[in-house]
Amino acid sequence: MSVLVADGDRPREGGADRKVVDVAVGVLLRSDGDFLLTSRPPGKVYEGYWEFPGGKLEAGETVEQALRRELHEEIGITISKAQAWKVELVDYPHALVRLNFCKVFDWTGELHMREGQLFAWQRLPVQVKPVLPGTLPVLLWFAEERKFSGLTHTRV
Ligand SMILES: Nc1nc2c([nH]c(=O)n2[C@H]2C[C@H](O)[C@@H](COP(=O)(O)OP(=O)(O)OP(=O)(O)O)O2)c(=O)[nH]1
16 A cells, blocks of 8 residues: 655654554445545634545444444435445645545435535546545546546646
């Protein structure tokens, strides 16, 4: 697994004791192939950056359990299954995170942004910006899968 270094010019918090924080991330896919991006809520690091919905695992949770809980808490939907897709390690100034990306094809309930986020159904090239550094690799994986060439997103 590669490590993506984000904002490498800024100091890292936590020094040598940095623990890896596991995050469950849901790539919701509609039947037309569009995927859901949400903006990071006010008050969180990288506020306003676009990402896939999800959040940190709590003690004892599997990735799928955490994803089910986070998607319900944050965007108001209920999922049954999630399909493990790819894992990415990202070294941010604020934390070292392991992103466990899962594809989600089925859910029930309407989307409700419960934390003041915005949402947008997107396809390549992604129109919303800025996209969170740890989210950008997903756009490249989509480009590969979909034989898409060209820029995957607009830079800030
Ligand atoms: N949800 C999500 N997080 C991502 C993505 N890409 C990426 O680098 N991250 C990072 C940002 C954060 O450092 C971490 C997720 O933590 P978070 O703070 O959003 O999680 P949380 O909702 O459990 O947070 P909190 O309740 O503890 O505030 O993963 C992505 O596409 N989706």
